[in-house]
Amino acid sequence: MTRILGVLGLLIVLYALLIESNPAAGSSRNLMYVANIQGRYGVVTLAAALVIIVGGIDLSIGSVVGCSAVMFGVLMEEGVHPFAAVGWTLLFGVQVGLVNGLLITKLRLQPFLVTLCGMFIYRGEARLIGGVVSPAQVIDEHPHFEHSLNTLTYLLIGKNEKGALVFPAMFILLLVLAVVIGFFLHRTAYGRYWYAIGHNELAAKYAGVNVDRQRTIVYVICSMLASLGGILLFLDSSTIQADSAGAGLELYAILGAVLGGCSLRGGEGTAIGMVLGAMVLPVLETLVSFRGLKNNVIPAVIGLTLLVGTIVDELIRRRSRVHR
Amino acid sequence: MTRILGVLGLLIVLYALLIESNPAAGSSRNLMYVANIQGRYGVVTLAAALVIIVGGIDLSIGSVVGCSAVMFGVLMEEGVHPFAAVGWTLLFGVQVGLVNGLLITKLRLQPFLVTLCGMFIYRGEARLIGGVVSPAQVIDEHPHFEHSLNTLTYLLIGKNEKGALVFPAMFILLLVLAVVIGFFLHRTAYGRYWYAIGHNELAAKYAGVNVDRQRTIVYVICSMLASLGGILLFLDSSTIQADSAGAGLELYAILGAVLGGCSLRGGEGTAIGMVLGAMVLPVLETLVSFRGLKNNVIPAVIGLTLLVGTIVDELIRRRSRVHR
Amino acid sequence: MPPLRPQVTGASIRLQVTGARKQFPGVLALDGVSITLAVGEVLAVVGENGAGKSTLMKIVAGVYDSDAGEIQLDGQPVRFKTPGEAIRAGVSLIHQELNLAENLTVTDNLFLGRELTTGGGLRILNRREMSARASELLSRVGLPASRAFARVETLPPGEKQLVEVARALGMDVRVLIMDEPTSSLTQKETERLYEVIDALKSTGVSILYISHRLAEVKRVADRVCVLRDGRNAGELAKADITHDNMVRFMVGRDLKQFYPKVHRKGVGGAPVLSARELLFRGGPTTPASFEVRSGEILGMAGLVGAGRTELSEAIFGVRHITGGEILLDGKPLRVRSPRDAIAAGILLVPEDRRLHGLVLPESVGFNLSLPSLDRLASWFGVRVGAERELHRDWIARLRVKTPSSAQPAALLSGGNQQKVVYGKWLARNPKVLILDEPTRGVDVGAKAEIYALIDELAGRGVAVWMITSDMEELLGMADRVVVMHEGHIAGELSGETLTEEAVMQLATGGKRT
Amino acid sequence: VPACSNKKSDKIKIGVVTNCTDPFWDLCEAGAMKAGEHYNVEVLFRQPEGMDVAKQMPIVEAFIQQGVKGLAISVIDPKGQKKDLTRIASEVPLITMDNDADADTGRLCYVGVDNKEAGRAVGRLVKKALPNGGIIAMFIGSELSANGQGRTQGVLDELATPDANGKPETRTINGQAVAGKLYGKYFLMDGAPTTDGGPEKNPQQYPHIMLGRLENVPDVCMIGLYAYNPPAILSAARSKSMVGKIKIVGFDENPVTLKAVAAGEIEGTVVQDPYNYGYKSVEVLAAVARGDKSKLLSSPLPYQVVTKDGGETQTINGLTIKFPKATDYENTVKSQFASVGK
Numbered sequence A, B: 001m002t003r004i005l006g007v008l009g010l011l012i013v014l015y016a017l018l019i020e021s022n023p024a025a026g027s028s029r030n031l032m033y034v035a036n037i038q039g040r041y042g043v044v045t046l047a048a049a050l051v052i053i054v055g056g057i058d059l060s061i062g063s064v065v066g067c068s069a070v071m072f073g074v075l076m077e078e079g080v081h082p083f084a085a086v087g088w089t090l091l092f093g094v095q096v097g098l099v100n101g102l103l104i105t106k107l108r109l110q111p112f113l114v115t116l117c118g119m120f121i122y123r124g125e126a127r128l129i130g131g132v133v134s135p136a137q138v139i140d141e142h143p144h145f146e147h148s149l150n151t152l153t154y155l156l157i158g159k160n161e162k163g164a165l166v167f168p169a170m171f172i173l174l175l176v177l178a179v180v181i182g183f184f185l186h187r188t189a190y191g192r193y194w195y196a197i198g199h200n201e202l203a204a205k206y207a208g209v210n211v212d213r214q215r216t217i218v219y220v221i222c223s224m225l226a227s228l229g230g231i232l233l234f235l236d237s238s239t240i241q242a243d244s245a246g247a248g249l250e251l252y253a254i255l256g257a258v259l260g261g262c263s264l265r266g267g268e269g270t271a272i273g274m275v276l277g278a279m280v281l282p283v284l285e286t287l288v289s290f291r292g293l294k295n296n297v298i299p300a301v302i303g304l305t306l307l308v309g310t311i312v313d314e315l316i317r318r319r320s321r322v323h324r
Numbered sequence C: 001m002p003p004l005r006p007q008v009t010g011a012s013i014r015l016q017v018t019g020a021r022k023q024f025p026g027v028l029a030l031d032g033v034s035i036t037l038a039v040g041e042v043l044a045v046v047g048e049n050g051a052g053k054s055t056l057m058k059i060v061a062g063v064y065d066s067d068a069g070e071i072q073l074d075g076q077p078v079r080f081k082t083p084g085e086a087i088r089a090g091v092s093l094i095h096q097e098l099n100l101a102e103n104l105t106v107t108d109n110l111f112l113g114r115e116l117t118t119g120g121g122l123r124i125l126n127r128r129e130m131s132a133r134a135s136e137l138l139s140r141v142g143l144p145a146s147r148a149f150a151r152v153e154t155l156p157p158g159e160k161q162l163v164e165v166a167r168a169l170g171m172d173v174r175v176l177i178m179d180e181p182t183s184s185l186t187q188k189e190t191e192r193l194y195e196v197i198d199a200l201k202s203t204g205v206s207i208l209y210i211s212h213r214l215a216e217v218k219r220v221a222d223r224v225c226v227l228r229d230g231r232n233a234g235e236l237a238k239a240d241i242t243h244d245n246m247v248r249f250m251v252g253r254d255l256k257q258f259y260p261k262v263h264r265k266g267v268g269g270a271p272v273l274s275a276r277e278l279l280f281r282g283g284p285t286t287p288a289s290f291e292v293r294s295g296e297i298l299g300m301a302g303l304v305g306a307g308r309t310e311l312s313e314a315i316f317g318v319r320h321i322t323g324g325e326i327l328l329d330g331k332p333l334r335v336r337s338p339r340d341a342i343a344a345g346i347l348l349v350p351e352d353r354r355l356h357g358l359v360l361p362e363s364v365g366f367n368l369s370l371p372s373l374d375r376l377a378s379w380f381g382v383r384v385g386a387e388r389e390l391h392r393d394w395i396a397r398l399r400v401k402t403p404s405s406a407q408p409a410a411l412l413s414g415g416n417q418q419k420v421v422y423g424k425w426l427a428r429n430p431k432v433l434i435l436d437e438p439t440r441g442v443d444v445g446a447k448a449e450i451y452a453l454i455d456e457l458a459g460r461g462v463a464v465w466m467i468t469s470d471m472e473e474l475l476g477m478a479d480r481v482v483v484m485h486e487g488h489i490a491g492e493l494s495g496e497t498l499t500e501e502a503v504m505q506l507a508t509g510g511k512r513t
Numbered sequence D: 001v002p003a004c005s006n007k008k009s010d011k012i013k014i015g016v017v018t019n020c021t022d023p024f025w026d027l028c029e030a031g032a033m034k035a036g037e038h039y040n041v042e043v044l045f046r047q048p049e050g051m052d053v054a055k056q057m058p059i060v061e062a063f064i065q066q067g068v069k070g071l072a073i074s075v076i077d078p079k080g081q082k083k084d085l086t087r088i089a090s091e092v093p094l095i096t097m098d099n100d101a102d103a104d105t106g107r108l109c110y111v112g113v114d115n116k117e118a119g120r121a122v123g124r125l126v127k128k129a130l131p132n133g134g135i136i137a138m139f140i141g142s143e144l145s146a147n148g149q150g151r152t153q154g155v156l157d158e159l160a161t162p163d164a165n166g167k168p169e170t171r172t173i174n175g176q177a178v179a180g181k182l183y184g185k186y187f188l189m190d191g192a193p194t195t196d197g198g199p200e201k202n203p204q205q206y207p208h209i210m211l212g213r214l215e216n217v218p219d220v221c222m223i224g225l226y227a228y229n230p231p232a233i234l235s236a237a238r239s240k241s242m243v244g245k246i247k248i249v250g251f252d253e254n255p256v257t258l259k260a261v262a263a264g265e266i267e268g269t270v271v272q273d274p275y276n277y278g279y280k281s282v283e284v285l286a287a288v289a290r291g292d293k294s295k296l297l298s299s300p301l302p303y304q305v306v307t308k309d310g311g312e313t314q315t316i317n318g319l320t321i322k323f324p325k326a327t328d329y330e331n332t333v334k335s336q337f338a339s340v341g342k
C-alpha cells in the first residue's frame, strides 16, 4: 500500500497544478486527451513492469513499438486487411519476445545485452521495411479499408472517423489490460512464480517451477504488449517515421514501472502501481506545456519533479516502515 | 581470462574484416582515427563500468557528457581560461557524482531512477546554459585563448592547429586511465571493496567496509570521467548542440562495459575488458561505413553483430567452464 | 571395530543409489557412493565437511545430474532432470541453505510450485484453502498460525528454517531429505522436529537426514551411513550408533578433549564490553544490560527469535542504538557502523554466512583478506606476499577443503564456507569476539579445532561472546551463560547453576529456580 | 545482404552525408542514386543519427579514406564546422547541401534552398490565410539548427514586413495572460516557436495543448516548420474537431501534409524538393570529378509552394518559384519513395 502512496500523491499534486494552470486544462476534453496518452504509455509500462518483476529488463520496447507501427502500416499498404494486420503484428511481438526469452533463458545471456541488441535490430528492421507510413496513406491505396480502419481507431483510440477524440479508449484499454495482468499477478499461480523468480530464481527452481518457461512467457507478453503499443501509435499518429517512431520509449516505460513501485532488483510491483506510474509523465508534460514554460527548461523541470517525487515517496515509505 | 576471450575474438574478426574491406581501411591514418574514437568511447565506458561493478547503473552519463561539453564551451566564451575551464568542468562532474552518490546511498533511492532523473536534469541544464557552442566561437570571442585551446586539443585529442589528426591522443589517454583504474581495481583495497559491494553489500558492510562512502566515491569518479568525456567531445567536435550532444551515450557506455565482461548484477569486470569492450563499437561503425552498407541495414547489422558476438562469447565461456 | 553392514530386505527398499559419481571442476565430490533406504526408515548420512553429503542429496533430488551411477525409487530406475520432476515423483529436499522467495508470504512459499488452484489453466489461487492448510502445516512445526501472512524476509533465520520444513511436509512425499535442518534451530524446535519425523515415519515416509550434531543423529537415526572423501566409509546399525563410532568412521581417529579448557582460567577478568540499558531501533522495548569479561567465554542462549542476533548486531553497529550505552574497557564507545566496531576491536562472526558472511562469487582468498585489507595495504596496493601467507595460514589452520585459495567461496561445501567466515575474522586480532552460531554446519573434527582456537583466544585475554543454539556446545564451552527470552535478558547462569534444565527454563520464560 | 558484397568497382565514388536520419533524406537518396546511374558513378549515401557532429564526422572521414572523388555534406553548424570543412575541402572536392557553410571554407557550391527565403514563402501563405492579421503559433523540432533558425526568421521577417519586428506584447486569451510578440499584424504565441524535440517525442501533444489554449479564438494560424509538424498539428486539430476553424501552414513534403493540402485542410506547404538535392549534388560532383566545373551552381535552388489548386510559376526575389498542385506533387513524391523501396 505505501508503495503506491508516493506516486498517488505526486499524481494528485500534478493534476491539481494542471487544473489550476488554465481553465482549458481542466476541461473534460483535455483530461480525456491526457488520459488517452496515459493509456498508450501505460501499455508499454505494463510490458516493462512485467519483465522487471521477473528480474529482467527490456530495452527493445521502443524499437519494437516503432517496428510494429511500421509493420502494421506496411502490411495494410500491401493489402492485408486491418484486422488481420493487427493479428500479424501481435504475432511479430510474440516472435520478438520468444527470441528474447530463449536467448536469455537457454543461452543465459544478460537481458540488458540481448534487448539492447534487439533495440538496434528492430529499429533496423523498421527502417528496412518502410520509411513513412500513415493511416491516410493506407486508405489512399486501399479505400475499402477505410471502414475497418475507422472501426479500429474508434475502438482502440476513441477517435471518430473525423479524427475527433470521443472517449479515452486507450486509457480504458490500459485499465482492462491492467485488470487482466493484475489478475494474473495477484490472483493466479503464475503471478506467484513471477514474483518468486524475480526475487530468488533458485528458490523457485528448487520448488519445481519451470523458471525458463515462465521467464520466456513474460518476455513474450512484454513484447506483445509493445507490439500493441505500436498498433496504437500507428492509429493515433498522423504519420509514423521508421527511424524515430517509439524511440526512447523503453526508458519512459521503465521509468513508469519504477515510479509505480517496481524494483529493478526484481520481485516487486503491483498492477495498480504500474498504471499510476504510467500516468505521471503525460500529466507532467501537459502541465509543463500549459504553463507555457520555455522549452529549454522542460527537461530540467521534468527531471527535478520526478526526483522530488521519488524522494518524497521514499520518505513516506521509510516513515511507514518505522511506524509499523 | 575467458571473460575477455570472446570480446577479443570479436575485435580481431572486426579488424580483419575492416582491413580486408579496403586498402585504405588498414592505413595507419584510418586506424589512428578509429583508435581515437575508441579512446573517447572508452573514457565513458570506464565510467559506466565502475558504477556497474559496485552494482549500480548510471543513465545520466550521456547528459553529463553533453552538459559538460556545453559548460566547457560556455565557460570559455565567458572568458574563463581554457585550462581553468577544464578544472571547473571536472568539478561539475564531481558535483554530479556526489549528488547521485548521496541520493543513492543516503536516501537509498534506486540508482536507475536517480540517474534517469539526472539524465533529464543535466540535459535541461545544458540547454539552459547554452544552445550551440564550438571552439571556433570561443576563439572568435577570445582570440587570445587560441593558443591554449590548440595546446589542449593537441594534448588530449592529438589534432594539430589545422585540425588534422597527428596521433591518437584519446586512445593513449584511455590506456593511461585504464591502467590507473586497473591498478585501483585489481591491486588495492578499494578495488576489493568495490567488487565486494557489487556482489554482496551486506557482507561488505559486516566486514567493516564503509559501503556508502565507497559507493559515493565510485559515482564521483564515474561522473568526473563523464565530464572528461564532455571536454574531449568539445575539443574533438567542431560544434556542440546542447540538445543532442552525448545523447544516448550512456547506453553505448554500458554496452561497452557489458561486452567487456561486466555483469549488471555487479561485482564483475576487469580494466582490460572495459578497454576491449569500448573498442568494439567504433570498429564496427567504421567497418559499416567502409563496406558501404545501406543506411537502413546499418542498425540491424550492428545489432546482429553484437548479438552474435555475445552468443559466441557465452559459448566460449561455457566450454571453458566445462573443460577447466 | 569392523564396519557393520546392516541388511535391508529387498521388498521394503524405497530408495537405492548405487555407484554415484560426481566430478566438479577440480573436485571429485562423489566417487561411487551407494546407499539404501527402506520404507519408513530414517537413514542419517554423516561425514566431514566436504565429504559429499549435500552433493549426493542434490543428485537424488534432481538438482545435479550424476556422472555415473544409478538411482532406483521403489524398484524403478529414475533420473530426475529438474527438482520439479523429483518433487512430482515424491522426492523432496530441504536444502542446507535457505531457499525461500523472501518477498512472498509464508503461505506463498509453503505452496510455491504446487499452489492449490481453481479455474483450470487459469490457475486461480485458492487462498482460503491454502491459508487453512498453511496454519495446519505451521502448527506441525510449532510456528504460530499468524506467521502464515508474514513476508518471509521479516522472519529470523530459525523460523525460516522451520518454514522450509513445513513446506516439505506439505508435499506428498515418499522420500524426504533433510540437509542439516536443525543447524539454526534450538533444542525446543529440534525436539518438535523429531516428533514430526516420527509421525512421518509411521506413515511410511523414508527420510534421509544429514546433521553434524551427533547427539541428534543418535536420537533420530535408524541407521547411519558415513561418507568420507566422496566414498562410503561405513555404516552403523541402530545399536552401534555412538558418538565415538561415528567420529572414528568420519575422521579416522579419536578426538580427545572435545571441549577444551586449557588456556582459560574459568573465570573472567575485568569487563571488556558492557552494555548498559541498551535499546535499539526495531528491537524489544526492554533494555538489555550485560557484560563480557576478558578471558572468558560468555554463552548466550535462547529460543529461535529470542533476539540474540539482534542484540549482537546492535552492538556491532548494524542496528541504530536509541538508548543506553556501550562501554569498552569501561569507556563509553559510540558504534554507528560495523566499521567503528571493528576499529574498536569488536568482531562479529555473523549467523547467516551467505547473507552477511561471505562474498560468495569471490574466491576464498578474497573473503579471507577482506576485513584485513587495511593491514595488508601499502602505497603500491595490497601486499601480495603477506596476503598469500594469510591465505595459506588460515586455510591450513582451519583445514578448509578447497582446491586453492582462488576457488569461489560459493563452490565450497556449507561447512567449509563457515570455516572461511571464521578465518576471515580470526585473521584480525580481536578484543571482543562475537560468535553467532559459530559451528553451524561444521563437522566434529573442525568443531574441535574451532573450540581449541576459541579457548586459546580467550586464554590470551580476548572476551568471547558466543551465541549458540547448540546446548551441548553451550554447556561445553561457556564459562557463564546469559539466557534471553523474547527480547529481554531472562537471567544469568554460571558454575553450579549452569545446567541444561536451568537454561531451558529461563529460555522458555520460566522463573529461575 | 547484397550491399555486403565486396566487389571492388573502378567507378568513381561520390559521398553524400546528411545531418540526421529522416524520410526527407530518403527522397534525397533516391535522387542521388538516380544521378549515380545517369552519370555512372558509385554513390555512398549515409544518414548519421541525430544531428550530431560527433557521429557525422567519422562517416565523412571513412568516406575520404575510401577515396571518394567528391563529397556533399549537410552542414550542422556552419561556424563550428568551418575548420573541418576547410580541411576536407583541401583534400576532396566538397559541396554543401541543404545547409550551407561559409564560401571561404573552399566548398565548391551550395545545393539547396535558402531557408530564410523559404520561410518567407511560409509567411506569405500565412498572410494569405489571415489577411487581416491574427494569432500564430509555430512548431519546430529544434531551435538550434541553422535551417530551423533560417526558416523561423524568414517567416517572422515576412510577417513583420512592413511593420516593426518582434514587439513584446501581453494579450489575454481565454482569460489567461499570454506573453507573446507582435510581428506586423500577427501575434506570436509565447513569443517563440514551440520546440518539441523530434518526431519520437509525441509531437502531437504540443499543438494539442496550444489548441486548448486557443479554443474558440478566431483567426488562428498554426505553422509547422519541420516535416512531421504539419501532420501533428492536423491530427491535434482533428481530435479537437477544429479542422477548418483554424488555418494550418506547413513545410516539407510529408505525404500526409500533401494529402491534407489537397483536401484543403492545410493552406499550403513549402517544399524543398530533396530528390533534386540528391540528384544535383551527385551531378555536380560527378562532373567535378571528371574535371568539369561548369555545372557548379551559383545560386540557391528554388523552393516550391504546394497548394490545393497550384498556380503559375512566378519570379520572387530573383528565384523562379513553381506552385505545383498538391495531388501532382503527391504523385511525384510517391514515385520517388518507390524508387528507394519505401
Ligand SMILES: Nc1ncnc2c1ncn2[C@@H]1O[C@H](COP(=O)(O)OP(=O)(O)OP(=O)(O)O)[C@@H](O)[C@H]1O
Binding pocket: C024, C025, C027, C028, C029, C047, C048, C049, C050, C051, C052, C053, C054, C055, C056, C096, C401, C402, C411, C412, C413, C414, C415, C416, C441, C443
Ligand atoms: N557446484 C560445485 N562446484 C564445484 N565444487 C563443488 C560444488 N558443489 C560442491 N563442491 C565441492 O564438492 C565437495 C563436496 O561438497 P558437499 O557440499 O557435497 O559437501 P558436504 O558433505 O555437504 O559438506 P558440508 O558438511 O560442509 O555441508 C566439496 O569439496 C565442495 O567444495
Ligand SMILES: Nc1ncnc2c1ncn2[C@@H]1O[C@H](COP(=O)(O)OP(=O)(O)OP(=O)(O)O)[C@@H](O)[C@H]1O
Binding pocket: C147, C150, C154, C155, C156, C157, C158, C159, C184, C186, C284, C302, C303, C304, C305, C306, C307, C308, C309, C310, C311, C351, C469, C486, C487
Ligand atoms: N514474523 C516476524 N515479524 C517480525 N519480527 C519478527 C518475526 N519473528 C520474529 N521477529 C523478531 O525477530 C527477532 C529475532 O531475531 P534474532 O535473529 O535476533 O533471534 P535469535 O535469538 O538470534 O534467534 P535465531 O536462533 O533465530 O537466530 C525477535 O526479537 C522477534 O521480535
Ligand SMILES: [Mg+2]
Binding pocket: C053, C054, C055, C096, C179, C413, C414, C415
Ligand atoms: Mg552440505
Ligand SMILES: [Mg+2]
Binding pocket: C308, C309, C310, C351, C436
Ligand atoms: Mg540468531
